[in-house]
Amino acid sequence: MGQTLRIAALCLICFTTAALADNAPPPLDPARVAAARELLEVTGVKKQMAGMIDAMARGFAQGANAGGSEEGKKRSEDFDEGMKKLLDYQEQLITDCANLYAETFTAEELKAVTDFYRSGPGAKFIQKTPELMKKGAEIGLKYSAKIADEMKAGATPQAADQK
Numbered sequence: 310m311g312q313t314l315r316i317a318a319l320c321l322i323c324f325t326t327a328a329l330a331d332n333a334p335p336p337l338d339p340a341r342v343a344a345a346r347e348l349l350e351v352t353g354v355k356k357q358m359a360g361m362i363d364a365m366a367r368g369f370a371q372g373a374n375a376g377g378s379e380e381g382k383k384r385s386e387d388f389d390e391g392m393k394k395l396l397d398y399q400e401q402l403i404t405d406c407a408n409l410y411a412e413t414f415t416a417e418e419l420k421a422v423t424d425f426y427r428s429g430p431g432a433k434f435i436q437k438t439p440e441l442m443k444k445g446a447e448i449g450l451k452y453s454a455k456i457a458d459e460m461k462a463g464a465t466p467q468a469a470d471q472k
Contacts, residue, residue, distance in 0.1 A: 337408055337411050337412065338411065338416065340416040341410075341411035341412075341414070341415065341416045341419065342407055342408060342411045343416075344411070344414075344416040344419035344420050344423065345406075345407040345408070345409075345410035345411045345414070345419050346403070346407045347419070347420075347423055348410065348419050348422055348423045348426070349403055349406060349407055349410075351423050351426045351427060351435075352426055352435055353435055354403060354406070355399065355403070357438070357439070358396070358399060358402070359396070360439050360442075361442075362392045362393075362395060362396065364442070364443065364446060365388075365392060366385070366388060366389050366392055368446070368450075369384075369385060369388045370385040370388075
């Protein structure tokens, strides 16, 4: 009986391993990865990351009241250090993003998107994106402040709309 159980367990392990191997994703096509990396380069992902981290740091400093208290200043400095550490992983982040794009799009699709971003309208889109993101964040902050004010006043957004 014990021998039969061991053989059954061994068969189960072998079949399970084979089934899992069949479900493993195929290796990434190097042409897709290269096309994805080119797209990320053309869109200026490194510059965008630096801008995003800077904007997040400024927003955190404002939210932590960094100018108004020592505790807020310390929290803001700690956040800044954490964001700088994120940049240490920049190449790994880019590799992971390139792999994600390569899994999702064909090399031809990635090249077409890259060609768009190299065109006049695409280049303008890239150029304007930081400004649009900043203005979009300001819009989000406006509504966040509105919600915070309503919460402080004990009102819900629906109650405020009915007034």
